[in-house]
Amino acid sequence: MAKTKQEKLEAKLEREYYRKHRSQIKKTPADRVFDVINYTMFGCxxxxxxxPFYYLFINTISDNKLVQKGLISFFPRGINFDNYIRILQVNDLFRSIGVTFARTFLGTAMMVGASALVGYLVTRQEMWGRSIWYRFIVVTMYFNAGIxxxxxxxxxxxxxxxxxxxVIPGIVAPYNIILVKTYIESSIPMELQETAKLDGATSLQIFFKVIWPLSKPILATIAIFGAVGQWxxxxxxxxxMQSAPELYTLxxxxxIYLNASSNLSALMSAGSTSGISQSVLDSALNGKVIKYTISMVTIIPILCVYPFMQRYFEKGIMLGAVKG
Amino acid sequence: MDKTKSTNKIYYLYRILALFIFLLLFFPAVNPARISSLISKSTSLLTTGLSYSRLVENMGRPLKKLWVLPSTMQLLRYSAVGIDIGICLAAAGACLSPGNRRCKKLGGFLSLAGGILSLIGMIGIRTSYVQISATEKPDKINPVLPGSYVPILIMFALMILLSLFLILTAGKAEKGEPFFMEEKYRLFLLLLPFLLLTLVFSYLPLWGLRYAFFDYKAGDTLSMDNFVGFKWFTMLIRNAQTRKDILRVLKNTLAMSGLGLLTSWCPMAFAIFLSEIKNARFRRIVQTFTTIPNFISWVLVFAIAFCIFSTDGFISSMMINAGIWEQGKNFLMDGSHTWLKMLLWGMWKGLGWSAIIYIAGISGIDQTLYEAATVDGAGRFQRMWHITVPGLMPTFYVLFLMAVAGALNNGLDQYLVFENTSNTSAIQVLDLYVYKMGIVNGSIPFSTAVGMLKSVVSVILLFFANGVSKKLRGETII
Structure with a gap:
């Protein structure tokens, strides 16, 4: 909250500065042309x-008959949310959503916990063979046996x-371990750990009472990027999961649905093991709308966490840069 | 003094043995409980104990016809459970061994108990083998005592002997002596599970590269009989059809990576021009919305493509409604300009995101440079070209060299989701080809060989990029 306030303040100052100095900054015609082009390009x-996100969304909440005729282009008409309710009656899909949520929560939680613990352990100089084990983990970023x-x-x-x-193969994530390790070394004063040690805290106590609470910013970063990755x-x-359709992710x-024919019956036989319930069949739900609605269901969670992600971008881009 | 030294050596032997025994749990290839070929080859000792349904998944008929008695399988299963628990106890004992006398003693007892329990389990397996050999349909069941049975038996026996020896030599702990282990070992033990995970999931797959030298079909075992040396590698050159395929795939791979490299300045330009926009709110909106596509998967990008470009998507509906087209067109099924389209999708997804690192870079450039340049009469473009661009160059170099190093790793997702019958020849990159050959068509050795060559070239590229970076900038990228 404080951060956004500060940002607002900065933006305000900036605006005021330009208002005050507008007369001093003379814009040549060339500058104006440049600005117009620049704004237009970025706007476009x-x-x-x-x-596309907006288009997808309005098509899922409009009257299905109009959607079928391709009449919904810019504004929704006949708004209703029936498609979302009906789509949840498709058993396979419901299970896939469950599996995906489960793997996202479990996988992320385990990855974050492990990264924090390992990141902390490898900062402990006194560990037996510390640098060897650290390298043993980190070097796996640079090779890959192939698919x-x-x-x-x-x-x-x-x-x-x-x-x-x-969930299990993703527990040890070398890059996240490096991030946590660097963060602990640079942002958590050694004195804190020493003091805790003098007070008789064990390594695990130090981890839970000192390191974990203080490294929350970095843990939040890896958690949110990890969760998006899992999703x-x-x-x-x-x-x-070739022979376990019940474990397919969303x-x-x-x-599968996107590649199936738009014909509903073909869609059912291609995409489902247990079929679509009769009420869905009876409804005017057609292939195109099914596809759009499932896409929307898959996108929505990402859009929900997206605002929270933004403030972790700077760290996150480093994630992408080194991994790439 | 000498005595403690030799005891120490025995401790190392004991710990290594415990580690080996522990890893046995996860390797189906050495599963001593695979006493019939009907038990799936991918069943490890751990799975045997954990999941009865997996153990008997191919045994439906034999169990129904009573060729195999259910009690035999149950016995087998519970023997495996015993061994699993025994192994865990033995491993726990080994973990305690770096501690003081009291820890050592407890560890010794745990290992002893584990060893004995495992031995009993082995006897159980033997018993079920004897029972299963008495079947009336030996040709269907194929009872066989796995070759790993005896070595594992010996390992357990050795475990028992070692832990007995260690209990005896540990000496008597003084009364009231607390459990204690030095900090350095405790820290190591905390790390150990993660090291094992790394070993199993990152190093162990390398062992799978050996499939490239065998004539292997799913379900076979590897033995010297089907060792074929470099057959699959030479096939790449000798077989005309394969050669043609590989050349085509390589062309696609390099073309798409090349296009990516040629346009790798785009995020930098995006950032520079964005910073020329003085309206902070507009800048913020642009940044927020252009970054979203980076966070959706390629499947969702394809869903987006589908809703815009398919037969009844946005463009077709617009054209039909405007009366320009008679009926919708499906752009996705159009096989022309595939490379360019893939590049554009990549940019749609990644441009805003890749620009962030440059935007951060721009805010790090010393503002006085701009003021000085303005005083000297530099215009907008001169400032961009002579101050901003040089300021961002180091970042650009690093990212560019990384992209060079990854030229063969285009990834699989994007090309897999966009592939269809009309663009398949232009879209197949190495990763997709390997996936198709190995997973879809089942030619595992061949695709392993191709993947292996790819990895080798990638590593060479990485070192090359690293060397260039070292030479030009005095910094390494890895």
């Missing part, structure tokens, strides 16, 4: 980025068609 690109050996390994471990495949991941479901389910 922003529209291109955001309009087939990975698949064979997972099936060798019995993690095919198994929910655990979504979006699709390959593991596609490759590992992304995988959406992929």
């Amino acid at each position: 690109f922003t529209l291109i980025c955001i309009f 087939i050996p990975w698949f064979l390994n997972m099936s060798m471990l019995g993690l095919t068609n198994n929910f655990l495949a979504y 979006n991941s699709f390959q593991d479901s596609l490759i590992l 992304q995988h389910r959406l992929y």
Whole structure:
């Protein structure tokens, strides 16, 4: 809250500055032309980025008959939310949503907990063989056996068609460990740990009472990016869950629906194991609207956490930069 | 003194043995409980104990016809449970061994108990093997005592002997001596589970690369009989069809990566021009909305593409409603300009996000430079070109070199979701090709070989980029 206030204040100051100095900053005609072009370009690109989401949304809440005729282009008509209610009656989809939420929560929680603990442990100089073990973990960022050996390994471990495949392999995330380690070393004074040690705290107590609360900012960053990653991941479901449709993630389910024919009956046989309930059949829900609505259901959680993510962008971009 | 030294050596032997035994739990290849070929090859000792349904998943008929008695399988299962628990006890004992005498003693007893429990489990497995051998349909059941049975038996016996020895040599702990272990070992033990996870999920897959040298079909075992050396690698060159495919795939891969490299200045330009916008609110809105696409998956990008460009999507409906087209067109099924389209989708998704690092960079540039330049009479573009761009160059170099290093790793998702019958020849990049060959078509050795070559070239590229970076800028990127 304080942060947004400060930002607002800064913006206000900036505006005032320009208002005051407007007479001094003379705009040449060339400057004006540049500004017009610049604003237009950015305006257009922003529209291109955001309009598809809007289009998708208005089509899911409009009257299905109008949608079918392609008459909804810019404004919703006949607003209703029936599609969302009906879509939840599709059993497979409901289960996929559950699986996806479960993996997102479990996977993220385990990853964050492990990154925090490992990140802390590798800052402890007195550990036996510390630098070797740290390198042992970090170097895995730079090599990768490839998709087939990975698949064979997972099936060798019995993690095919198994929910655990979504959460366990992601527990140790080297880059997040580096982030936490750097944060602890740079932002949490050693004196705090020393004092706690003098007071008789064990390593784990120091971790829970000192490190964990103080490294919340970095943990929030890795949590939110980790959660989006979990929500979006699709390959593991596609490759590992080949004979367990009940464990398909939402992304995988959406992929199947998008590729199925727009014909509803074909859609049902292609995408579902248990079929769509009769009430859905009776309704005017058609293939196109099903696809749009599932897409929307998949996007909405991302859009919900997005505002909270924004303030972690600076750290997050580092995440992307080093991983890439 | 000598005595403690030799005891220490035995402790190391004991810990390594415990680690080995512990890892046994996760490897189906050495599962001593696989006493029939009907038990799936991917069943590890741990799975055998944990999931009865997986153990008997292929045994529906034999169990129904009573070729195999359910009690045999139950015995097998509970033997495995015993071994699982025993192994965990033994491992826990080994973890206690770096502590003081009291810890060592307790650890020894735990390992002893674990070893004995595992041994009993092994006897149970043997018993169920004897029972299953008596079946009336040996050709269907294929009872076999796994080759790993005896070595594992020996390992358990060794475990028992070692822990007995250690209990005896640990000496008597003084009365009231508390459990104690040095800090450095306790910290290590806390880290150990994560090290094992790293070992299993990041290092172990490398062992799977050996499939590239065997003639392997799903379900086979690897043995020297089907060792084929470099057959799959030479096939890439010798077989005309494969050669053609690989060249096409390589062309696509390099073309798309190349386009990406050619446009890698775009995020920087985006950031620079955005910073020229003086209206903070507008800037904020642009940044917020152009970043959203980065956070949706490629499947969702495809869903977006679908709602805009398909037969009844936005563009088609607009054109039909305006009376320009008679019927809708499906742009997604159009196979022309595939590389360019993929590039544009990539930019739609990533441009705003990639610009953030440059925006952060711009705010780090010394403002007095701009003021000085203005005083010297530099115009807007001169300031951009002579101050902002050089200020961002270091970041650009790093990202560019990283992109060079990753030129062969286009990823799979984007190309997989956009692939269809009409664009398949232009969209197949190496990652997609490997996926198709290995997972969809099942030619595991061949696709492993291709993936392996890809990894090797990628590592070379990485070192090359790193070397260039070191030479040009005196800094490494890894």
